[in-house]
Amino acid sequence: MSPYLNLDSLRQAARALPEGSSAAAAAVRARQATLTKPAGSLGRLEALAEWLARWQGRPMPRLDRVEIIVFAGNHGVTRRGVSPFPADVTAQMVANFTAGGAAINQLAAVAGATLRVLPLSLDSPTADLAVAPAMDEASFLAAVSLGHAAVAPELDLLCLGEMGIGNTTAAAAIAAALFGGDGRRWAGRGTGLDELGMARKRAVIDAALVRHAAHLDDPLSVAACLGGRELAAILGAVLAARQHGIPVLLDGFVCTAAAAPLARLSPGALDHTMIAHVSAEAGHRALAASLGMTPLLDLDMRLGEASGAAVAVPLLRAAAACHTGMATFAEAGVSAGSGG
Numbered sequence: 001m002s003p004y005l006n007l008d009s010l011r012q013a014a015r016a017l018p019e020g021s022s023a024a025a026a027a028v029r030a031r032q033a034t035l036t037k038p039a040g041s042l043g044r045l046e047a048l049a050e051w052l053a054r055w056q057g058r059p060m061p062r063l064d065r066v067e068i069i070v071f072a073g074n075h076g077v078t079r080r081g082v083s084p085f086p087a088d089v090t091a092q093m094v095a096n097f098t099a100g101g102a103a104i105n106q107l108a109a110v111a112g113a114t115l116r117v118l119p120l121s122l123d124s125p126t127a128d129l130a131v132a133p134a135m136d137e138a139s140f141l142a143a144v145s146l147g148h149a150a151v152a153p154e155l156d157l158l159c160l161g162e163m164g165i166g167n168t169t170a171a172a173a174i175a176a177a178l179f180g181g182d183g184r185r186w187a188g189r190g191t192g193l194d195e196l197g198m199a200r201k202r203a204v205i206d207a208a209l210v211r212h213a214a215h216l217d218d219p220l221s222v223a224a225c226l227g228g229r230e231l232a233a234i235l236g237a238v239l240a241a242r243q244h245g246i247p248v249l250l251d252g253f254v255c256t257a258a259a260a261p262l263a264r265l266s267p268g269a270l271d272h273t274m275i276a277h278v279s280a281e282a283g284h285r286a287l288a289a290s291l292g293m294t295p296l297l298d299l300d301m302r303l304g305e306a307s308g309a310a311v312a313v314p315l316l317r318a319a320a321a322c323h324t325g326m327a328t329f330a331e332a333g334v335s336a337g338s339g340g
Contacts, residue, residue, distance in 0.1 A: 003145060003148060004141050004144060004145060004148075005141075006137065006141070007137060007141070007218075007220050007221070007224075010141065010144060010220060011220060011265060013239060013243075014220075014239060014262050014265045014266050014269060015265060015266045017239075017242050017243070017266065017268070017269055018242065018243065018245070020054035020055045020057070020245075020271070020272065021053070021054055021055075021056075021057040021058075022054070023059075024053040024054055024056070024057055024058055024059045025050050025053055025054040027053070027059030028049055028050040028053045028054075028059060028061075028323065029050060031059070031323065031328075032046050032049070032050075032323070034328040034329060034330070034336075035322075035323075035326045035327070035328055035329075036326060036327050036328065036329055036332050036334050037326070042319075042322060044296075045315075045318060045319040045322060046319070046323075048274075048296075048315070048316055048319035048320075049061060049319045049320060049322070049323035051247065051274065052157075052247055052316065052319065052320060053323075055245060055246065055247040055271075055272045056156060056245060056246075056247065057245050060323070060324050061156075061320045061323065061324070062156055062320065062324070063112075063156050063157055063313075063316060063317055063320055064156055065152075065154060065155050065156045065157075066111065066112060066113040066114070066155070066156060066157045066158075066159070066313060067113060067114045067115075067116065067152065067155050067157075067158055067159070068104065068108050068111070068113045068114070068115045068116070068159040068160075068161065068306045068309065068310055069116050069117075069118060069150055069151075069158065069159070069160055069161070069237060069306075070097065070104060070115070070116070070117045070118070070160075070161045070162060070163055070305055070306050071118050071119075071120060071147060071160075071161075071162050071163075071229075071230035071233040071234055071237075072090055072091075072093070072094050072117065072118065072119040072120065072122065072162065072163040072164055072230055073090070073119075073120045073121070073122070073126070073143075073162075073164045073167070073228045073229035073230035073231070073233075074087045074090050074091075074121075074122050074123075074124075074125035074126070074164060074165065074166075074228075074229075075087070075125055075126050075129075075134070075164060075165065075166035075167060075169070075170060075228050076125045076126050076127050076128040076129070076134070077126075077128050077129050077130060077134075077166050077169050077170070077204060078125070078165055078166035079128065080128065080130065080200060080204050081197060081200050082166055082169045082190070082193070082197065082200055082201045082204055083165050083166050083168075083169075083190055083191055083193070083197075084190075084191055084192050084193060084194075084197065085165050085191050086165065087125060087165050087166065089165050090119075090122055090163055090164055090165050091119070091122050093163050093305075094117055094119050094122070094163065097115070097117040097163075097305070098117065102305060103303060103305065103307050104161065104305040104306055104307055104310060107307055107310035107311060108310050110310070110314070111159075111310045111311075111313035111314060112313070112317070113157075113159060113310065113313055116150070117163075118146070118150060118233070120143055120146060120229035120230055120233060121229060126139075126227075126228050126229060129169075129170060129173060129204075129208045129211075129212075129225065129226050130204045130207040130208045130211060131207075131211060132211075133212070133215075133224060133225040134170065134224065134225060134226060134227055134228060135224045135225075135227070135228075135229065135232065136224070137224060139224075139229070140220075140223065140224035140227075140232050143229040143230075143232035143233050143236070144232045144233065144235055144236035144239075145236060146233050146236065147232065147233030147234060147235065147236030147237040147240070148236035148237065148239060148240040149236075149240075150233070150236075150237055150240075151237050151240040151241055151244060151246065153244040153246075155241075155244070155246045156246070156247075157246065157247055157248075157249065157313070157316065158237065158241050158246050158247070158248045158249070159248070159249045159251070159276070159306050159309035159310060159312075159313065160234050160237055160238070160248060160249070160250055160251060160255055160306060160309065161251040161252075161255055161304060161305050161306020161307070161309055162230045162231065162234060162251070162254050162255055162258070162304055162305070162306075163230070163304060163305050164228055164230045164254075165191070166228075167228050167230065167231065167254050168187075168188060168190040168191075168253060168254060168281060169187070169190070169201055169204060169205060170226055170227050170228045170231060170254075170257075171231070171253050171254040171256075171257035171258070171283075172186035172187045172188070172201075172205050172257075172283055173186075173205045173208045173209065173226040174222055174223065174226050174227055174231070174257045174258075174260065174261070175257050175260065175283055175286075175287050175290075176205060176209055177209060177212070177216045177222040177226055178219060178222060178260055178261065178264050178290075179260075179286075179287070179290045182202070182205065182206050182209065183201065183202030183203065183204070183205030183206045184202050185283070185286070186205065186282070186283040186286075186287075187201045187202045187205055187282065187283070188253070188281040188282030188283055188302075189281075189282070190281070208225075208226055212225040212226060219260075219261035219262075219264040219265050220261060220265070222261060223235060223258075223261045227258065230258075231254065231257065231258035232258070234255055234258035234259060235258055235259060235261060235262060238250075238258075238259045238262060238270070238273060239262065241272060241273075242269070242272050246272070247272055247273070247274070248272055248273040248274070249273070249274055249275075249276045249309040249312055249313070249316075250273050250274065250275050250276060250309065251276055251277075251304065251305075251306045251307065251308050251309040252276075252277065252278075252279035252281060252284060252301070252302065252303075252304060252308050253279045253281040253283055253284035253287065253302075254304060255304075255306075255309075256275055256284065256287050256288065256291070256293075257287060259273060260287065260290075260291060263291055270291065270293070273293075274293070274295075274296060274312075275288050275291075275293050275294075275295040275296070276295065276296055276297060276308045276309040276311070276312035277295050277296060277297035277298065277299055277301055277308035277309075277311065277312060278295040278297070278298045279301060279302050279308065280300045280301060280302040281302045296312045296315060297311060297312055297315070299311065
């Protein structure tokens, strides 16, 4: 049964989020000051260790149970030529994930993470967002609830990604609705649009913003009218992770846009998340800046399917290993403050 019976109940949940453990974060800072290194010399790795501890609620963070979830959905807007690939590719790529042949399968193995791929009604694409709401309230809440239920409470880290032909159009429309601007500002080439395709994509986004203008003051309505089932599932998973005390790595542009309505509903709603990498897709850098978030990596990637999130997992493992495994000055018999 869905935990959210209407948008109001979902909105209330998004505004009543548990905070992380200040005590665990303080314990990390205290231990960092005793480790055999000059203060602050591990830079952002030290901040990542503190972030993991805060949201796991333990002073010695661990990454024993890391899961990657890729949600997949289809979009009616693809009929307007906003992608060079047909919607059939979504299901074909899901089959490739299942067979172990995609980039994310290889990267999940390197990251030491389990991988799950969850398709959402691929045979029933969302409505064309330029002329109608992509999802009605019931469909949106069902997708949010599926994403929410997919998160195992015992995880140490959750990585989120997506697959869906046409979903960069939905993501750009959401970004425009939440942070201002139009198709020209937010649309990118996705899976390789030419200039004519880019013109169609910008026009579709602009038409959608006009069509749904009456709903753009409510972030959840924005997500329902302009998004997709896989984006809604990501929103639900981000919310569940916060409620379970699980830090989250968001993948690229689509994944960040999917979570962004939560930040517009409640400041601090994404504090338990990190953007794993800044996508080469136009708009992602601006979206991250609008959210006040600094991506961990910049590798010119734009694949989706949680690939950037998977690549960032070893970085978090490095942060946790240094924090938990290094000797203190006292343990090593090193005089504090002697480092250069």
